[in-house]
Amino acid sequence: MYAHSVQSARTITPLAEIKDAGQEIDRLRLVGLTRGFARGREIFGEGEHADHVYSVISGAVRSFRVLSDGRRQVLDFYLPGDIFGIEPGPDHGVGAEAVNDVILLVARRSLAADDGDGAMTRRLLRLAVDDLRRSRDHVLTLGCRTACERVASFLNDLAVRLGNRRSLDLPMSRQDIADYLGLTIETVSRTFSLFQTAGLIRLHGRRSVELCRPGALTDLCI
Amino acid sequence: MYAHSVQSARTITPLAEIKDAGQEIDRLRLVGLTRGFARGREIFGEGEHADHVYSVISGAVRSFRVLSDGRRQVLDFYLPGDIFGIEPGPDHGVGAEAVNDVILLVARRSLAADDGDGAMTRRLLRLAVDDLRRSRDHVLTLGCRTACERVASFLNDLAVRLGNRRSLDLPMSRQDIADYLGLTIETVSRTFSLFQTAGLIRLHGRRSVELCRPGALTDLCI
DNA sequence: CGGGCGATTGAATTACATCAAATTTCGTGG
DNA sequence: CCACGAAATTTGATGTAATTCAATCGCCCG
Numbered sequence: 001m002y003a004h005s006v007q008s009a010r011t012i013t014p015l016a017e018i019k020d021a022g023q024e025i026d027r028l029r030l031v032g033l034t035r036g037f038a039r040g041r042e043i044f045g046e047g048e049h050a051d052h053v054y055s056v057i058s059g060a061v062r063s064f065r066v067l068s069d070g071r072r073q074v075l076d077f078y079l080p081g082d083i084f085g086i087e088p089g090p091d092h093g094v095g096a097e098a099v100n101d102v103i104l105l106v107a108r109r110s111l112a113a114d115d116g117d118g119a120m121t122r123r124l125l126r127l128a129v130d131d132l133r134r135s136r137d138h139v140l141t142l143g144c145r146t147a148c149e150r151v152a153s154f155l156n157d158l159a160v161r162l163g164n165r166r167s168l169d170l171p172m173s174r175q176d177i178a179d180y181l182g183l184t185i186e187t188v189s190r191t192f193s194l195f196q197t198a199g200l201i202r203l204h205g206r207r208s209v210e211l212c213r214p215g216a217l218t219d220l221c222i
Numbered sequence: 223m224y225a226h227s228v229q230s231a232r233t234i235t236p237l238a239e240i241k242d243a244g245q246e247i248d249r250l251r252l253v254g255l256t257r258g259f260a261r262g263r264e265i266f267g268e269g270e271h272a273d274h275v276y277s278v279i280s281g282a283v284r285s286f287r288v289l290s291d292g293r294r295q296v297l298d299f300y301l302p303g304d305i306f307g308i309e310p311g312p313d314h315g316v317g318a319e320a321v322n323d324v325i326l327l328v329a330r331r332s333l334a335a336d337d338g339d340g341a342m343t344r345r346l347l348r349l350a351v352d353d354l355r356r357s358r359d360h361v362l363t364l365g366c367r368t369a370c371e372r373v374a375s376f377l378n379d380l381a382v383r384l385g386n387r388r389s390l391d392l393p394m395s396r397q398d399i400a401d402y403l404g405l406t407i408e409t410v411s412r413t414f415s416l417f418q419t420a421g422l423i424r425l426h427g428r429r430s431v432e433l434c435r436p437g438a439l440t441d442l443c444i
Numbered sequence: 445c446g447g448g449c450g451a452t453t454g455a456a457t458t459a460c461a462t463c464a465a466a467t468t469t470c471g472t473g474g
Numbered sequence: 475c476c477a478c479g480a481a482a483t484t485t486g487a488t489g490t491a492a493t494t495c496a497a498t499c500g501c502c503c504g
Contacts, residue, residue: 065362075362121347124347128354138357143403147492174450179365185452186494409460411483448501453496454498458492464486465486473477
């Protein structure tokens with residue numbers, strides 16, 4: 001079904017070789033293994049024991065929860081440099097899957113847990129609290145905003161996180177975006193088309209979005 | 223407009239006198255002032271400097287964010303025993319107001335910040351991570367669930383938090399509930415009426431809800 | 445170059461919002 | 475204790491944004 005070539009590639013990776021993984025990693029001492037996951041592969045499941053912490057080196061990851069009848073809510077996307085997998089209790093409260101082929105830096109949670117002086121706990125606190133801020137933004141979007149505003153703020157956020165380029169390469173499918181924004185795939189698609197008609201964006205293929213008037217998009221976010 | 227009698231009541235309160243404030247308080251060393259806020263009063267504003275941490279002794283508090291055009295999202299309700307006001311950065315990312323007349327235990331953030339051995343940081347981490355779990359639940363509700371499911375899970379949550387009584391006393395107005403659930407006041411009201419017609423609840427006045435078939439409500443949450 | 449999956453587009457439907465009363469609640473003052 | 479009146483809530487009628495159902499299109503990979 002999926003290409004499995006990346007799966008199970010394990011190597012000890014000197015930290016210096018990893019450029020994209022962001023500043024926080026070395027402070028979290030996420031030295032250890034890099035591991036690849038092919039598109040669609042589960043990284044960890046909801047309810048699974050949480051004994052690793054991950055940092056995205058390349059590719060993208062989605063975290064999500066599902067209701068018993070199959071409805072899925074994507075909670076967050078993690079991009080190169082982002083850290084994820086930190087959990088309150090012993091178990092993961094969310095699932096995580098590879099959006100496309102990804103390479104992750106993996107560290108045992110226990111290794112990152114304590115270094116005696118509490119500095120590690122403070123870093124974990126900062127990460128948790130960042131997640132909390134992002135989650136609150138998400139609640140605001142889902143509770144208050146229209147479909148147009150949701151899609152605009154999604155593109156805006158992604159542009160910022162990917163470095164404010166004029167051209168975005170969306171790692172995720174329309175279905176992923178829809179499940180993140182609490183919309184249907186059709187509504188997301190229609191909104192993209194609407195934005196294109198209005199001259200705000202240009203779509204090139206499935207994955208590439210050119211932001212023609214980033215300011216106008218930002219204005220739409222209210 | 224509002225009764226102001228509770229406002230500005232300040233006293234040094236020995237910890238032993240406070241029964242309702244939950245287990246975590248003494249560990250957070252939130253010894254200090256109790257302070258009353260009348261219904262509707264601001265406790266802190268979005269963007270304000272965050273130099274206190276609060277624990278609810280009696281009454282209820284709502285945290286919220288507002289969009290520039292006035293749309294409001296209630297992010298959380300804090301009930302007796304809950305702690306709130308802990309923030310990532312130096313400033314509050316949300317506002318907080320008294321839902322009804324409340325009495326809070328207030329501590330300087332700096333006093334709770336460090337006790338040398340990192341134990342305090344670990345407690346803050348746990349609190350942040352609890353907030354994160356609740357926020358994720360909220361995202362799931364707003365992104366996936368119908369109006370009926372939202373109201374049912376709201377009542378369910380509140381019942382659990384207030385101690386699984388058969389009769390709930392809602393501290394908040396229909397507008398607060400609507401803004402929490404991403405619905406309108408009319409939809410919340412209609413859904414309450416629907417539940418009453420279906421024999422799931424009975425409404426007594428504005429604030430009292432009797433849960434006739436708690437199991438059926440739980441089932442509705444999916 | 446062809447097949448298949450993801451994306452787009454169109455038409456019909458619906459859940460919820462909006463607009464507009466009617467009704468109830470509850471604090472206040474007589 | 476009861477009546478009044480403002481505010482909150484409920485109910486009704488209508489509108490609409492987003493969903494659902496149903497084709498069709500067009501990337502992209504073999």
